[in-house]
Amino acid sequence: MSTKEEKPANIIVPRNWWESLPRKIYSKLERVETSQSWFEVYKLNANTYAIYEPYQFEETLSYLVEGDKRAVLIDTGDGIADIKRCVDELTRLPYNVVNTHTHVDHVAQNYMFKEVWCYDGPMAHEVEKAGYPNSKTAPMVGPGMTWKPLPRGFDVKKWVVPPYKVTKWLHDGDFIDLGGRKLEVIYTPGHSNDHVCLLDKKNRWLWTGDIFYTGGIYTYLPGGDLDQFIKSYEKMIKLFPEFDFLMPSHNEPLVEKEILATVLEKAKLIRAGKEKKYTEGTDGGEKIRRHQYERFAIITFEKQIRG
Numbered sequence: 001m002s003t004k005e006e007k008p009a010n011i012i013v014p015r016n017w018w019e020s021l022p023r024k025i026y027s028k029l030e031r032v033e034t035s036q037s038w039f040e041v042y043k044l045n046a047n048t049y050a051i052y053e054p055y056q057f058e059e060t061l062s063y064l065v066e067g068d069k070r071a072v073l074i075d076t077g078d079g080i081a082d083i084k085r086c087v088d089e090l091t092r093l094p095y096n097v098v099n100t101h102t103h104v105d106h107v108a109q110n111y112m113f114k115e116v117w118c119y120d121g122p123m124a125h126e127v128e129k130a131g132y133p134n135s136k137t138a139p140m141v142g143p144g145m146t147w148k149p150l151p152r153g154f155d156v157k158k159w160v161v162p163p164y165k166v167t168k169w170l171h172d173g174d175f176i177d178l179g180g181r182k183l184e185v186i187y188t189p190g191h192s193n194d195h196v197c198l199l200d201k202k203n204r205w206l207w208t209g210d211i212f213y214t215g216g217i218y219t220y221l222p223g224g225d226l227d228q229f230i231k232s233y234e235k236m237i238k239l240f241p242e243f244d245f246l247m248p249s250h251n252e253p254l255v256e257k258e259i260l261a262t263v264l265e266k267a268k269l270i271r272a273g274k275e276k277k278y279t280e281g282t283d284g285g286e287k288i289r290r291h292q293y294e295r296f297a298i299i300t301f302e303k304q305i306r307g
């Protein structure tokens, strides 16, 4: 009797990726109950919440960040459940959305919000006008991508990211004043050309969007660039005196900043063609390489490598 042929290994999505969940950090955090089981909400301090989507492969994290007078929602997630309802249950402050960048898993529910702030980059203007079609959203819940039932009423066939209106375009060095708490906009291209980090000097946290998280970090997605990625890491590392912990947009919050120096070191070796161990795949007919390290991987186009 032959065993059933398994789906070939994919260099982006490991088979049965959910078997390694839950991640350790979550048992140390305070869980907050909300009305939708799709989201797990964690209170990181008196006025900061992580809104986590653990049942989909990307394990997207959005954040609600409150000051004394107002708040921001950092990114609007995958669009599978209702993030606006979730945030409205958590805060009474007026708030707006701030996007770390405009890939689909960060802007999916921007259209629900009146105030959306975003970095003034080329891709951000395109996505604002066009949103994303069903061909870009549907694969996010394709075979092997989720491990719990999708929320009742969710219809994958109708799932798109509608266009939305950006009400304020952000620039490098801008401050977002929440009252007694400020977030500084740090332009950090490399993963996408409209990507920002947000620096909270008061709490010594840096929101890193997708330029860093524990997991596979991509420079081959639309707007990605390995040279810019390296420059952005140098910029973040120069800011080490200002922060201690990272708040990434995927997988887990509160990561120690020192890991950024390791990513930079590896990225430089990869660019120079000196990292010979990798797995190979393709994306849109182009070769991509996955370099796996202990807590992260770097995934690049072969053509981004110099050596």
Ligand SMILES: [Zn+2]
Binding pocket: 103, 105, 106, 210, 249, 250
């Ligand atoms: Zn992302």
